[in-house]
Amino acid sequence: MTEVRDPSQEEDQPVPPPEPAEPAGAAAAAEPAEGYQVKLEFFEGPLDLLLFLIKKKKVDIHDIPVAVITGEYLGYLRTRDRINLDREAEFLLMAALLIYIKSQFLLPREQPLEPDVDPRRELAERLEDYRRVKIVSARLRDLEEEQSQVWRRAALTAPLPEEDLDLVEVSLFDLAESFFAMMKRKQAEPPKVLKGKEISLAEKMDEIVAALKARGVLDFLDYLDAQETLEEALVAFFCLLELIKARLVIAVQEQLFHAIKVWLRKETKDEAP
Amino acid sequence: MSDLKPALEALIFISVEPLTMDKIREVLPERSEEEISAALEELASEFESGPRAIRLTQTGGGWVFSTKPDYDAPVRKLLQIERRKKLSPAALETLSVVAYHQPATAPEVMSIRGVDSTTALHTLLENKLVKISGRRDAPGRPLLYRTTEKFLAYFGLNSLDDLPQEEELRKILEAGNA
Numbered sequence: 001m002t003e004v005r006d007p008s009q010e011e012d013q014p015v016p017p018p019e020p021a022e023p024a025g026a027a028a029a030a031e032p033a034e035g036y037q038v039k040l041e042f043f044e045g046p047l048d049l050l051l052f053l054i055k056k057k058k059v060d061i062h063d064i065p066v067a068v069i070t071g072e073y074l075g076y077l078r079t080r081d082r083i084n085l086d087r088e089a090e091f092l093l094m095a096a097l098l099i100y101i102k103s104q105f106l107l108p109r110e111q112p113l114e115p116d117v118d119p120r121r122e123l124a125e126r127l128e129d130y131r132r133v134k135i136v137s138a139r140l141r142d143l144e145e146e147q148s149q150v151w152r153r154a155a156l157t158a159p160l161p162e163e164d165l166d167l168v169e170v171s172l173f174d175l176a177e178s179f180f181a182m183m184k185r186k187q188a189e190p191p192k193v194l195k196g197k198e199i200s201l202a203e204k205m206d207e208i209v210a211a212l213k214a215r216g217v218l219d220f221l222d223y224l225d226a227q228e229t230l231e232e233a234l235v236a237f238f239c240l241l242e243l244i245k246a247r248l249v250i251a252v253q254e255q256l257f258h259a260i261k262v263w264l265r266k267e268t269k270d271e272a273p
Numbered sequence: 274m275s276d277l278k279p280a281l282e283a284l285i286f287i288s289v290e291p292l293t294m295d296k297i298r299e300v301l302p303e304r305s306e307e308e309i310s311a312a313l314e315e316l317a318s319e320f321e322s323g324p325r326a327i328r329l330t331q332t333g334g335g336w337v338f339s340t341k342p343d344y345d346a347p348v349r350k351l352l353q354i355e356r357r358k359k360l361s362p363a364a365l366e367t368l369s370v371v372a373y374h375q376p377a378t379a380p381e382v383m384s385i386r387g388v389d390s391t392t393a394l395h396t397l398l399e400n401k402l403v404k405i406s407g408r409r410d411a412p413g414r415p416l417l418y419r420t421t422e423k424f425l426a427y428f429g430l431n432s433l434d435d436l437p438q439e440e441e442l443r444k445i446l447e448a449g450n451a
Contacts, residue, residue: 044362045388090388129385132442136369137362139437143428144365148357149342150429153289171405173398 040076046094047130049076054127061131062124066105070098097123172241175220175251178260179237182221183230199232205239212249212264220251220260277304277312281336291335291426333426360396367393368402368424372436376406376417394418402427 043049053072059065077095080088104119118124212218220240227233240262243249253260284300285292297309313336317329326344329336340348349355360368367390370382382390397403398418406419425432437445 044366045386047387094387126385126387128446130387131446132373133366133369133385135442135445136373136437137365140360140365140369140428143430144359146342147427147429148359149345151340151345151348151352152337 040079040088040091046091047127048134049073049091050094051127051131051134061127062120064120064124066098066102066120070095070102073098174253174260175241175244178221179224182224183233199235201235201239201242204232204235205243208236208239208243209248209264212262216263218262220262222259223262277301277308278316281309281312281316285329285336285338288335288337291331291333291337293335296335330429331431332429333422334431360400360402361393363388363390363393364396366390368397368420371397371403371418372420372424372433375419376409378409378415378417380415382418 040049043052050069050073053069054061054064057065057068057072059069074095077088077091085092101119101123208218208223211223224233224236227236240249240251244251248265249262250265251260251262280301281297284297288296294306294309298304298306301309313329317331317336320327320329326341327338328341329338331337332339366386367382370385370390371377374381374385379391379394382394394403398405400423401421402424403418404421406417408414409417420433424430430436
């Protein structure tokens with residue numbers, strides 16, 4: 001691919017620091033004319049790399065010289081002697097797209113392309129959208145930097161306890177997190193002899209609903225903690241998830257890191273016999 | 274009455290959460306919204322230009338006092354905080370996509386960024402900068418993500434409208450293309 005590079009297009013512009021640790025051999029041969037090569041890890045993804053190449057070549061995003069850019073792009077992929085599919089599959093996908101677009105220009109066609117159909121258009125639009133993302137994240141980075149030097153009192157004082165607490169409905173993740181934290185604690189406890197009791201989901205669910213009706217509110221962790229065996233605790237946990245999913249009960253957390261409480265939903269309470 | 278500004282100053286001083294216009298109106302029902310807004314703007318500019326280490330800003334839908342950046346070092350020393358953690362570029366990009374396309378699904382974020390964004394979304398969820406707001410009525414019922422109030426507060430934004438709007442983005446894009 002290197003033959004397509006026009007040396008007059010090489011230019012001096014501020015670029016990320018040179019990469020002295022460049023592996024010798026095939027990698028270096030792929031980019032002989034460049035004094036530097038930015039590592040693939042430097043880029044957030046294939047679109048980021050493409051934008052970098054487009055900027056480097058000073059070409060218009062809507063009129064990309066596909067052969068040149070594809071060559072440069074593949075040069076980057078060649079620096080890897082093996083591709084980690086987990087991390088770099090997206091880079092390969094983009095390479096395939098670039099080659100496909102290039103082929104659209106090269107292959108003879110039965111009918112010529114319609115004048116207003118440009119095989120590069122979709123890619124140009126994606127690049128444009130991605131540039132917006134880059135602009136906004138740069139702005140957010142600046143704001144973050146600014147805010148990191150600004151302090152508010154809220155950081156010092158915990159909110160005063162109010163009578164009407166602002167309750168937040170917790171997500172499945174919060175529940176699972178609490179559950180696993182408790183399981184870890186339980187693991188540290190000395191083992192107990194298993195009683196081999198059978199617990200059915202339905203029974204447990206009735207038990208929870210009955211307890212909620214009697215007591216009004218349950219502390220999620222205390223309740224699971226009070227279960228006799230690990231198996232029972234697991235069944236109780238699934239029952240709670242099931243009840244939340246069925247929108248029979250609601251799980252809320254008063255404050256971050258505070259206890260998660262479980263209530264019967266009002267409707268459920270009303271229709272209760 | 275000329276005592277509106279000091280009254281507002283007292284209310285904001287005593288509030289830990291950003292003080293909203295609704296709250297102010299509750300406390301000062303005899304004042305019109307215009308009157309209060311004008312007084313707040315005046316108060317803010319007095320703090321900003323005066324020889325003070327404190328400024329008054331509108332963040333997360335309300336008014337709040339904060340220190341000026343110049344006093345970061347002593348405050349940090351007092352609080353014994355070394356450095357604040359920063360978001361990764363991947364997390365920032367993902368946040369940008371969610372902020373502009375919300376509610377957005379993980380595949381939508383991925384198609385705009387061109388890379389898998391699951392890990393970034395999880396980090397943001399953990400930090401409560403985004404939240405799950407439901408599921409899309411589409412095959413697979415993918416989860417929908419939205420930015421949170423904490424997102425606004427974290428970046429010192431008053432509302433999502435404070436992010437660059439389409440016109441501004443287009444200008445920056447065109448300037449870059451020239």
